[in-house]
Amino acid sequence: MKNTVIFDLDGLLIDSEIISFQLYEELTGKYGRSMTLEEYATDYSGKTGITNMKLLLEKYQLPITFDAGMAFVDEREKEYLKEGVALKPGARELLAYLKENHYKILLATSSTEDRAEGILQQNGIRDYFDHLVYGVNVKRGKPFPDIFLKACEDANEPRKNCLVLEDSEAGIQAAHSAGIDVICIPDMREPGEEFKKMVTAQLISLKDVIIWLQTLQLNGVM
Numbered sequence: 001m002k003n004t005v006i007f008d009l010d011g012l013l014i015d016s017e018i019i020s021f022q023l024y025e026e027l028t029g030k031y032g033r034s035m036t037l038e039e040y041a042t043d044y045s046g047k048t049g050i051t052n053m054k055l056l057l058e059k060y061q062l063p064i065t066f067d068a069g070m071a072f073v074d075e076r077e078k079e080y081l082k083e084g085v086a087l088k089p090g091a092r093e094l095l096a097y098l099k100e101n102h103y104k105i106l107l108a109t110s111s112t113e114d115r116a117e118g119i120l121q122q123n124g125i126r127d128y129f130d131h132l133v134y135g136v137n138v139k140r141g142k143p144f145p146d147i148f149l150k151a152c153e154d155a156n157e158p159r160k161n162c163l164v165l166e167d168s169e170a171g172i173q174a175a176h177s178a179g180i181d182v183i184c185i186p187d188m189r190e191p192g193e194e195f196k197k198m199v200t201a202q203l204i205s206l207k208d209v210i211i212w213l214q215t216l217q218l219n220g221v222m
Contacts (some may be wrong), residue, residue, distance in 0.1 A: 001161055006155075008107075013107075013206075015187075023076050027056065037188065045168045047143075047173045050135075053066055085119055089122050089206065090210075111135065145175070149172055152180070159179050167188075168191075183209060191199070
């Protein structure tokens with residue numbers, strides 16, 4: 001029985017991946033380097049800020065310290081987020097449906113607590129969530145399974161009862177490695193063929209998850 005839905009945040013619940021790309025593009029551009037959207041989507045989407053900054057410094061040979069890079073991104077992102085970040089299409093409808101139908105609702109994100117809480121509150125959706133799991137709550141970030149296993153533990157539900165919603169390859173791999181069914185709603189790019197084999201379904205928007213769950217009920221799979 002699927003009674004627990006675990007949401008990713010960036011690129012899945014909120015339209016923020018393009019902001020992250022712009023931040024990294026701005027940072028690399030300061031030092032005469034150039035990052036493409038394809039490079040961001042392939043190498044950085046869905047991963048922690050710490051992991052991404054280490055990769056940025058190494059790949060682009062940026063003449064700054066790790067702390068300086070993180071400080072730049074954190075400060076610039078705060079300026080972007082002051083203007084607000086939109087929910088992805090169907091997000092509010094899906095959350096309302098899940099709450100009305102007594103699903104447990106969790107967030108499992110590589111983001112920091114302050115950032116995630118601020119975004120959820122800003123969009124008026126914080127109260128939908130029963131539990132929130134952050135990157136700092138686990139030893140390893142995506143694509144390792146730790147964050148989704150922690151979400152199942154917090155929900156007090158076996159993995160077979162849970163469903164993960166993800167947009168990135170790193171998130172898909174993390175859920176698959178955790179042994180949890182995962183639905184992909186692509187954001188910046190389609191997952192590669194290797195990752196498509198890991199998903200239970202690939203849908204166009206979060207609103208389509210409602211239909212998917214209703215179909216399970218009609219077929220007696222729930």
